[in-house]
Amino acid sequence: MTAQVLSETTASRMNPTGAFGAIGVRMQFAAGEEIYAQEEEADLIYQVIEGSVRTSRLLSDGRRQIGDFYYPEELFGMEAGDEHRFSAEALSDCTILVAKRSAVRHCGDERERLEKVIWAATTHELARTQEHLFMLGRKSACEKVASFLMLAAERVRGDLTTLVMSRQDMADYLGLTIETVSRMLSQLQSGGIVEFVGCRSFRVIQPSGLARLVTA
Amino acid sequence: MTAQVLSETTASRMNPTGAFGAIGVRMQFAAGEEIYAQEEEADLIYQVIEGSVRTSRLLSDGRRQIGDFYYPEELFGMEAGDEHRFSAEALSDCTILVAKRSAVRHCGDERERLEKVIWAATTHELARTQEHLFMLGRKSACEKVASFLMLAAERVRGDLTTLVMSRQDMADYLGLTIETVSRMLSQLQSGGIVEFVGCRSFRVIQPSGLARLVTA
DNA sequence: CGTTTCTTTGAATCCGGTCAAGGTCCGTGG
DNA sequence: CCACGGACCTTGACCGGATTCAAAGAAACG
Secondary structure, eight states, X not given: OOOEEOOHHHHHHHOTTSTTGGGEEEEEEOTTOEXXXXXXXXXXXXXXXXXXXXXXXXOTTSOEEEEEEEOTTOEEOTTXXXXXXXXXXXXXXXXXXXXXXXXXXXXXXXXXXXXXXXXXXXXXXXXXXXXXXXXXXXXXXXXXXXXXXXXXXXXXXXXXXXXXSOHHHHHHHHTSOHHHHHHHHHXXXXXXXXXXXXXXXXXXXXXXXXXXXXXX | OOOEEOOHHHHHHHOXXXXXXXXXXXXXXXXXXXXXXXXXXXXXXXXXXXSOEEEEEEOTTSOEEEEEEEOTTOEEOTTOSSSOSSEEEESSSXXXXXXXXXXXXXXXXXXXXXXXXXXXXXXXXXXXXXXXXXXXXXXXXXXXXHHHHHHHHHTOSSSEEEOOSOHHHHHHHHXXXXXXXXXXXXXXXHTTSEEEETTTEXXXXXXXXHHHHHOO
């Protein structure tokens, strides 16, 4: 890990309201850099301050599954019961707040609040993972891609949504190949459901049409 | 829910060491009966005492995804951030210990222990879900079925493993059809990897062959 | 402006799904 | 005790959606 650790005082000066306040340390990661490794045991918990992060799991033969994408303010790294099943990498250059879980215990009046925050993030993570699971198990390629776009669009205010990840990342999140993702995107576009502006930004033209494909 | 609620004193007499001790209530469910519904909000947490349970999610068009299977001593129902994304049904006749989460808070000296138990179960659940997610996204039909058998066999001591679920349940857990599951089982059997004794019990003949297919 | 990387599109292939038939296991009742 | 019926499981033939392989096009970068 070649990431740069900022001093705790600097961190506090820059963002005194990060989820972990005094016990967190800021770190910088360059795009593509690993934040933690698969099978690494860790007592750490992370919060995105700036940039975005993906968690992924790699098989020896190169197959990859992406767990999730994380954006500013979101916590990640909760799943380490004993060790991480997924690794985490910076999608873009980013700033991450890192805190030691065991430090929460010696945190006095903050303790209660911090435990609540971590608990909420963990159950939220579980819910998201279950949603993702369902999508992988029972949705067609077209429904998967439509769901993905819909989720991305919901994160944004304003009608233009920009994707922070590559087609390969989308494919590995959805359990598809890049070619299939690309084809489905073209199909959704020629069907008048969405419109792309360059390959990383799009606009939903027919929300109802998109919603129908998502099949909740 | 037509399940029968046993009195708390009866419950305590029958199993004084259930995870939730005093605050738990025993309930009986018949095979196939629903324990809680999809989208039901609940502050409850459950422990299998006897029998087995599956969680599942149904789409309006009939597609179903099974979340997981639960066996005696295991906790389930943790994912209700706000509401359940999956329903839970009894696979066989079973006895379930049900406790109110909010009751844990007023539990005196037991509180610490109970919170720890629930926390452990939740992170364990998250880890299992991630494992399952990976399987659905990136494994072939054969690898999925092999993984399923391996997991089932690991739960058991002695060489004969009995499956508590139908082929349909397996298929809906693995994101496949019953026909494909059946074909893969036949294939594993004719390849000398496993041997079935009736359609619900099997024995692993070649552990290394099975492990190779699981592709960790 | 050239090079590299990422994305799209097309054609051929293959894995898993669909449809259909037959088999097995069990419980019920004659 | 055996015959019948229904639920579950297996197998086969065919089909189709997603992958693979290949090439062209677009975008990012120095």
